[in-house]
Structures are given as structure tokens and as C-alpha cells.
Amino acid sequence: SDEVGCTCGERAALLHPGLYEDGYPDCRDGSDESNTCPDGFFRCSWSNTCIPMANRCDTKSNCRYGEDEDDCTVLVESNYVPATSSGEISKNNSGFLVLQTNGDWTPVCVQSISDELSESVCRYMGFDGLEAVTMVDLSNASNLANKVPVNSDCQLVKLQCKDIRCGSRNQFMDRGLEEYKLRDMGLQPWSVALFADGQYRCSGTLIHGSFLITTYQCAFVDLDAENSEIYLTALAGQSRPVRVGINPNGQVRRVVQFKDIPGVDLAVGYVDAPFKMTNFVGKLCLPSGIWVPQGVHCLITGSSENELVISVNKTVSGICNFKNKQDYDFCTCDDPDIAAESYCQVTSKVEHGKKMNWTGSLACPDKEGNFYALGLYYLHDSATSPTHYPTLISDAIKSGLPGLLRSTLADRPVADEDTCPFRCPIGNCVNEEQICNGRCDCQGCADEDDCRVAELTMCEDSPNQDGTCICPQGYGKCHNNYCIASERFCDGYNDCGDSTDEFYGCQSCGSKLRFMNSTALCDGVPDCLDGSDEAPGFCGCPVDTFKCNLISGDPNDRRVVRKRNSKREVADTAVEFVSAPDEGEQRILDYSNECIPKRKLCDGEIDCYSGYDERVDMCVTIGSHRKVEENEVMRPIVNRNGYIKFRLRGQWYTYCYTGWNEIMSQSLCQGLGFPGQELTMEHTPVRYEDLGMMGTGEESYGAKDCKLIYVVCQSP
Secondary structure: OOOOOOOHHHHHHHHOHHHOOOOOOOOOOOOOOOOOOOOOEEEEOOOOEEEEHHHOOOOOOOOOOOHHHOOOEEEEOOOOOOEOOOOOEOOOOEEEEEEEEOOEEEEOEEOOOOHHHHHHHHHHOOEOOEEEEEEEOHHHOHHHHOOOOOOOOOEEEEEEEOOEOOOOOOHHHHOOOOHHHHOOOOOOOOEEEEEEOOEEEEEEEEEEOOEEEEOHHHHHHHOOOOOOOOOEEEEEOOOOOOOOOOOOOOEEEEEEEEEEOOOOOOEEEEEOOOOOOOOOOOOOEOOOOOOOOOOOEEEEEEEOOOOOOEEEEEEEEEEEEEEEOOEEEEEEOOOOOOOOOOOOOOOOOOEEEEEEEEEEEEEEEOOOOOEEEEEEEEEEEEEEOOOEEEEOOOHHHHHHHHHHHHHHHHHOOOOOOOOOOEEOOOOOEEOHHHOOOOOOOOOOOHHHOOOOOOOOEEOEEOOOOOOOEEOOOOEEEOOOOEEEEHHHOOOOOOOOOOOOOOOOOOOOHHHHHHHHOHHHOOOOOOOOOOOHHHOOOOOOOOOOEEOHHHHHOOOOOOEEEEEEOOOOOOOOOOOOOOOOOOOOOEEEEEEEOOOEEHHHOOOOOOOEOOOHHHOHHHHEEEEOOOOOOEOOOOOEOOOOEEEEEEEEOOEEEEOEEOOOOHHHHHHHHHHOOOOOEEEEEEEOOOEHHHHOOOOOOOEOOOHHHOEEEEEEEOOO
16 A cells, blocks of 8 residues: 555655645654754754754753753653653653763762752752752662762762642743744643544643643533543644644543533543643643732633644733622723723734634733633634633632542543544544555554555556556556555545545546546536536636537537528527527538637527527526526526526526516426426516626616516426
8 A cells, every 4th residue: 555654754745745844843753854963963953953962951052942951951760761752851750860961861970969959950840849859879779870980979869849830831932933933832831632533622721730621611512521432532732733643742641531610611621641741731820819910911722724722812901791709701902892901902802814713721920920720711613712711710619629630539530441443543433444454544644554565456458459558447547557446536645656646626526537437528428417527627628618519418519610691501400499690691611629618608699519508408597696506517507496597698697577477487497397387476676786787786777677587496
């Protein structure tokens, strides 16, 4: 199969070229970004440069954004550094202190260390401070002693730091990174995307390694959390949609359960394994007391088709919708009901230009820059971000939430047994037939990992000995002469290897027919319901032109070429109710298969040998007041009910007539293929535009003298 053995980067380059080499790794293995460094060099991830490894953690910023001086200390329990599967260092809050030196990790071995320095080290690593420091003899840490020079008179430093600091944003925020890079870098590391059976539904907020919060609507309506058959997952550390898999910084956990707090629009989710705290995954602080962040610049997140996490700044104007001290909202300056204050520069809702989903927590910083969850919001499919945020500072939450977290950690609930044959990383289920079938059914192609390579079928010489190469029945031929099954055409994956089966517009019936049976194209016989296999674009005609054999479905139909001022002749096969205008004597000079301008349709002169261009069902139909829908070969799509429409020189108009009756409607309906008429109504138009004609839009005395006819034909 063409998918087996392909790297994630190769698939990204082919299927999502905008993600390839854009400076941001989307593939788990980073293969969509080819910038690597030779041995002995360190890669500056955000400036895409290489520096000697000796310059790593030398207290000088050698990378443009200072990446070489990050994560220079870490706490370990063994002789290896804890990291996520992508290489991102995990922030453990206890262990032996080790330093990065010249590309290697070395234990800190000293005779003593002060509490003040230990406190600083803990805070440098992102923790709230120091709890305890212990000096350990080398003899009691044999797994690290071999990293220390022989006969060293020192002891190892073992730190117990406080919990990871909440509400911290990525350390790159204040380093002058370009806006487009900041957008992809953990602007709000507490934001998590929530999925039901692999489909994104809404978002939540991490408040603990094992817990997230969201609205009741998100948890119990969008995610249907009480339905045990739905597999729920939470994705943290990733701002882009899962197109080629989980990125190097992303972490996925299964959501075991959601619990709500009575009387509050709040749901608490518990995951099957704690998230590892990194620069891209963190938790938001919860307030311990009343706080009104008036004039504070806060953050919310939205999501769209192209981004899972879109960070938006909001300035809080104060409290609104006040009911009591437990029930009120925080409002932002873009609320139109808020009077302009000195700190409010915007007093109307901000339009974001596209509809987005807004779910999560209003995150506001304190004086030290740590962000707190002060309110919740839920607004889906809206181009305007929310302006009201129900408070999270209430007695019900302050008393109910800690107890819920403690009891859940004590009970350690487990998820129901997963009976899915193969569960994709983001949560969608793949059945046994889809595993190793040569196509990616999981994001990132996890269902095709470690599969045996299956050979593609080659086309064979035609038995007609006409020099053609044909594929078996049910297969289509790629440009490289490989054959693939029909169901693999236009499925989002390059099965051919040369993209013959994947291109813009491949979804149309005509495109598939061209791939599977090209001899059926432009043969005058429509094989597609929409006629796309006979459309001018497929058959070599410019836009707004047609060929007679394509509109009539008769492969032998041709354009009639006349010469005037001779004896008038009309093709014998022309339908009886059509006749050419008497513009002097004419005779048929020749027949042509050339393209005919659309303006020749229904112009009163037969241009096709079959007369199809002047047939009633090409020139009269029932349609909507404003528009007549046509298929790919300009045939009108007939409705059972609507206004009578007529085509004149290729343009559709609304028919206006005085003296119409039900007998006429009966004939019209039958002529259009219906048993008869069911209802006829008429009314007077007052403007030219009612007739579909060009005009000033002013009242027309001529229009008042006729009626628009609305007809309902009987069902076939």
C-alpha cells in the first residue's frame, strides 16, 4: 500500500502542504520540519538555528529567543531525565538535582546548599517554592554516583519542591517572538480540547493534573458524558486541529467521568492518568477569595476549523447581571451595555470575521502574573466572542469543588472496559477490517503502523491489442499505471502515489467516472445524475457554452450550420412544437461538433440537429422566484411547485401573463413530466426585478398589466 512506510512528514507534505516546513512541528516525530542539526549541536527550536552543544546552558542566550537556557535543571529519581514521548521535559517536583552541561546531564554534587538557593532553584523550574532539601551521600545513590568524578568529597542534592505553579504561561511569552509563532506556543497551556469518539465537541480548563472543568452544556450535552458507549478524550498542549496526528507537545488522556456541582453551571472531568506538566501543558489557578478584576486584561479561548485554541484578550469592566453575592457575571468592555470607562477602549462587541466556538474559563492575572479562573463561558457558532461570564467565585464552588476533587482522588474511578478493536490516539474507533488496510483511518495513521507492505496492482495490456493498459473491474487506473479500488478514489489519501486519485474537485461524479471509466465521458449519454460527465468543462468547452450531443444525450447530435438567403430547411428530427423564426430562406449547409454560446439556447432558432436547444423542457420550467437551478449541462432542474420561468437567449426570466388558466397549467405540468396540475395561483408584480429583468426597480405600468403564475404540479 502507498501508506505503509510513509513518514508523517511525507503525508503532511502531500495532503496538508500548508503544514509542511512552516516552522511548527505538527507530526509527533517532527518529520514535517526538516531543520535538523549535526551531532554536537543544539537546535534552537523557535529560531530554527543550530549552536554548538557547549553553548547550551552556559548562562548566555545564544539562541535568538533564549531556548538554549531553558530547562537547564531538572529533578530525577534515577539516572535518566523524565520526558514526554516527544522529548519535552516533564516537571517532577521531587528528586535529585541535575544540570545540563555540554549536552549531558550531571548531578549537582556539593558540600552544602542554602535554603534560599534551593528555593530559587524550585521557582526557576516552575514550582511554587521549596518544601524540603536533603543532602545524600554518594553511597546511597549508586545510580547517579557514576556521573560524579571519583573521590569527590561532596553530596548529592535532593529537593522536594512545592506543587507546580498554576496559571503560568509559556516562558517564551516575553521574548519578542513573532505573533504567528506565539499563536502556536501554549499561550494558554491550561486549555484542553474535548472529543467524543474522536470528534471535537467543546473545550475545558485544566485545574489539576487529573482534573479539568467546563460548563454543564459542554459535558452533558455536547459530549453526552452520561452515555457510557461514547469514548471521551482530552487533548492538551496542541493549538492546531489533529490533521496529521498529535504534535510533539500534545498529550491525550481518556476522560473517565464528569461530575457536576449542584446549583452551579460547572462540570468537573477526571482523566485516567495525570497530565505531565510541561511548557505547553499547565493548570489554571482557582481563586480562594472574592476578587473583581476590574480593568484587568484577561484571556479567553475560541476554536475554529483551523485552530483548536485561539487566544483572545478581554478587559473586565466589572460585575453585571447581579442577583446576589453567589450569582452574578463578570462583563467585559466589549459589552454594548457597559458604559465607557477610563480602562475600556472598546464599547461594542468585537466581530472576529468567522464563526467560532467559545468554551472555557475567563483567565485573569494577579499582580504577579499568575492567571486565575474567574468565570465560565459557552457560546457556539458565533462570530462574536462572549461578553458575560458567570462567576466561579461562589460559596457553592468553594465548598463543593475541593471535596469533589478529594473524594475522586480517594476513589480513583476507572473507565469502562474499551471493546474497540483499535482505538486511535484521539479516540475514534477503527474496526478490524480497517487495520492495516492501506489507508489511514486514524489521525497520524496509527492504524497503519507496523503493517506488512501490500503491493499495488499493475494494469495489464488490453485483450483488444489496441495498445491500452486496463485495470480489473472495480479498479481505476493511476497515471503511473497502478490500479486502485474505486472506494479509494478521492478518500483524502494519495493511494496512487502520484496524486491521480486526489486533486481539487475530485468529489464530483464526473471526476470519478473519468478515473474509473474514461470512455463514458463526453459520449453524449449522461451517466451522472447531475450530468457532470457531460459538462462543458469536462468536454473541452469554455464556460457558458454547450455542445448539442451533451445537452440532448444523443451521441450523434451535432450543431446545424446554416446558410441564409437560400431555400429554408429544418432538420426532420426537430421536435414538432419547435420551429425556427422566419428570417429569410435558409438551408442546412453542414453539421459541426463545435461549442455553441449559451445565448443560442431558446433564441427561436434551432441550432442542434435534434432541436433540443429549443425544446419546451429546455426553455420553460417551474422554479423559485429569483433563480432557476441547472445541472452541469444547462438543463433546468424542475420543481413540482414554483413560478413559471422561461429562458430567452440563455437567460431565465419569470413569466408574466394575463389570462392564464388551469387548463394551461395542466398542459405545462404534463409537458414537464408530471401527471397534471394541482394548484394555480397568480399575483401582480410591481417591479421589474420581479420579472428577473434588468431595470431601475421603480414601478412599471407594463408590469401591472400581467400576473405572475405560481403552479403546483401533481406528484408523479
